Amino acid sequence: MDKVNVDAWAGREAISDGCVTDHQAAQIHAFLGDGPAPRRGDTVPGLWHWCAFPNAAPQEMLGRDGHPQGQHLLPPVPLPRRMWASGALTFHRAIQVGEPLHRRSKVRSVVEKIGRSGPMVLVTLDHEIHGSRGLAIEERQDIVYLEIPDSYRPPKVQPLPAAPSEHVDPTETLLFRYSAVTFNAHRIHYDRSYAQQVEHYPDLVVHGPLQATLLLRAATRAKGRTPLFFDYRSVHPMFAGTQCDIAMEADDEGLRLWTGQDGHQCMQAQAVWEETQ
Secondary structure, three states, X not given: XXXXXXXXXXXXXXXXXXXXXXXXXXXXXXXXXXXXXXXXXXXXOOOHHHHOOOOOOOHHHEOOOOOEOOOOOOOOOOOOEEEEEEEEEEEOOOOEOOOOEEEEEEXXXXXXXXEOXXXXXXXXXXXXEEEOOEEEEEEEEEEEEEOOOOOXXXXXXXEOOOOEEEEEOOOHHHHHHHHHHOOOOOHHHOOHHHHHHOOOOOOOEOOHHHHHHHHHHHHHHHHOOOOOEEEEEEOOOOEOOOOEEEEEEEOOOEEEEEEEEOOEEXXXXXXXXXXXX
């Protein structure tokens, strides 16, 4: 693997403006929402802001996998498999449908490692999202780059530690609609032949951000309000066509949550509603 010049990329920044429009809110609500669809001025449910800043890269800038190439913010990592692996958020205040949003993104670090499956690069981004009333969300996003193996090599299975309380059917149409509303062209989520023949997954892969959104929705339902802190980490791929289980249990800080499939964990999360001392 060519050496990534860490010093040249850590600290880079990018600015973007966005908004969860009425039309977007109606689209997201069609497959993720509870109750009536939020309208202009209503509160945007947690993590719907991921639809507010679509990366409108020209078609000719997309790589074979569908990800934009040659962007200013992300380093040119020479590893072909890219995954949004984990993250953490602090929700300072709610944003509203139709509210103008301003996002400042910064590369916190670029770290090269040798993992169980070979070389990997971890890129960590920090985002600050401001609305018309000031800082709304602070977010950390971790992106992992890996080699593509010659066959599917799943991570070690970790059993779900609690009984599922909710079930979601990750159909092809659900994955397609989430890709569409987030303007995400990564082919592993909608192109089965690419997912199986090129990246060697057994089926279409359920988005990590979609799983995180389902978990935050479950946490919000359980407590009746959005948590102050939320962090999540993917531990095993989830695939279309097999039921997604959602489990949770209370701990001293709030709720621990999991998505699962066939009895094993796919994503782990923690939701906290109060400041810790």
